[in-house]
Amino acid sequence: MSFAASLLTLYPEMFPGALGLSLAGRALEAGTWSLETIQIRDFATDRHRTVDDTPAGGGAGMVMRADVLARAIDHASPPGDERPRLLMSPRGKPLTQARVRELAAGPGVVILCGRFEGVDQRLIDARALEEVSIGDFILSGGEPAALVLLDAVVRLLPGVMGNAVSGEEESFENGLLEHPHYTRPQEFEGRPIPDVLVSGNHKKIAEWRRAEAEKLTRERRPDLLGAPPQPLVK
Ligand code: SAH
Numbered sequence: 001m002s003f004a005a006s007l008l009t010l011y012p013e014m015f016p017g018a019l020g021l022s023l024a025g026r027a028l029e030a031g032t033w034s035l036e037t038i039q040i041r042d043f044a045t046d047r048h049r050t051v052d053d054t055p056a057g058g059g060a061g062m063v064m065r066a067d068v069l070a071r072a073i074d075h076a077s078p079p080g081d082e083r084p085r086l087l088m089s090p091r092g093k094p095l096t097q098a099r100v101r102e103l104a105a106g107p108g109v110v111i112l113c114g115r116f117e118g119v120d121q122r123l124i125d126a127r128a129l130e131e132v133s134i135g136d137f138i139l140s141g142g143e144p145a146a147l148v149l150l151d152a153v154v155r156l157l158p159g160v161m162g163n164a165v166s167g168e169e170e171s172f173e174n175g176l177l178e179h180p181h182y183t184r185p186q187e188f189e190g191r192p193i194p195d196v197l198v199s200g201n202h203k204k205i206a207e208w209r210r211a212e213a214e215k216l217t218r219e220r221r222p223d224l225l226g227a228p229p230q231p232l233v234k
Contacts, residue, residue: 003033003157004083004108005150006076007143008069010051010115012037014143019150027160033108035150036076040064043071052116061117069112069123077110085110085129087119088142088149092131095149097172099132103149104156111149113142175224177216179209 007015015037016028027033041049045068052062077085086109093099103109112119112129124131134145155161171178182193196208223229 001107002031003104003106003153004036005033006036006038006083006108006110007113007146008038008040008072008076008111009113009143009146010040011113011141011143012039014147017147019147019154023160024151024154027154027157030159032157032159033154038072038076040068040072043068043075055117059117063117064114064119064123066120066123066126069119070127073110073112073123073127081110082106083108083110085112085127086149087112087124087129087131088114088134088145089118089131090133090136090138092133094133094135095152097152097170100149100152101156104153109149109153111142111146113146115141172224175217176213177221177224179212179216 009015016025016035019025019035020028024033028035040051044050050065051068052064055061055063073085077083084103084106088111123129132145132149134148139145168174169178182197186193186198194208196204199205217224
């Protein structure tokens with residue numbers, strides 16, 4: 001059974017975008033996963049096909065309407081659809097490799113891509129959407145965030161990555177950032193490859209990589225080792 005992604009968007013032309021190329025693109029062609037886009041505007045009912053309106057209580061920008069979005073979601077994900085329903089949102093739970101693995105092990109995803117100031121809260125509550133963030137910054141729309149999430153998921157689907165082992169050694173998979181990599185030439189601008197890596201001693205190499213991974217993680221991401229999160233830089 002292949003992984004089925006349904007995207008609700010005002011810009012279906014943004015898909016598959018980067019996911020039509022390379023590993024993800026080949027897997028899409030091979031049917032390892034499928035991608036369906038649903039134009040939210042098709043579920044508007046007025047002459048102008050309006051999907052947004054001014055915020056209740058005033059303020060800048062526009063808000064996507066709950067009624068229009070609900071019709072689009074109910075069309076994409078009818079009762080009995082087991083796929084999680086996600087809303088890309090900077091207020092969501094930050095995406096992790098652990099969540100990416102869970103999603104990749106499931107039947108697929110239904111993803112709502114926000115635009116403008118975001119979506120009416122009643123829609124999020126009424127359709128129990130899981131809000132997912134890809135980081136502490138603001139995009140102009142949920143589409144690039146959805147592409148990021150799908151890229152991370154698709155590469156984990158069976159058969160997508162040629163060398164399955166590399167997926168398990170990646171940063172975050174074991175709670176550490178990955179060790180540094182080197183390849184030929186043996187010397188680059190006066191910098192040699194570390195001796196241990198050309199020693200042929202696999203035990204020593206594994207120990208060195210582990211130590212480097214721990215050092216990098218301590219320096220850059222102590223939070224991964226259980227330390228409190230870094231204070232925000234003002
Ligand atoms: N007014 C909102 C931001 C809206 S940005 C706020 O301050 O929280 C418009 C849309 O872009 C959002 O609805 C969401 O779908 C998407 N988006 C923006 N930043 C994102 C992020 N970091 N992660 C996931 N989606 C994001």
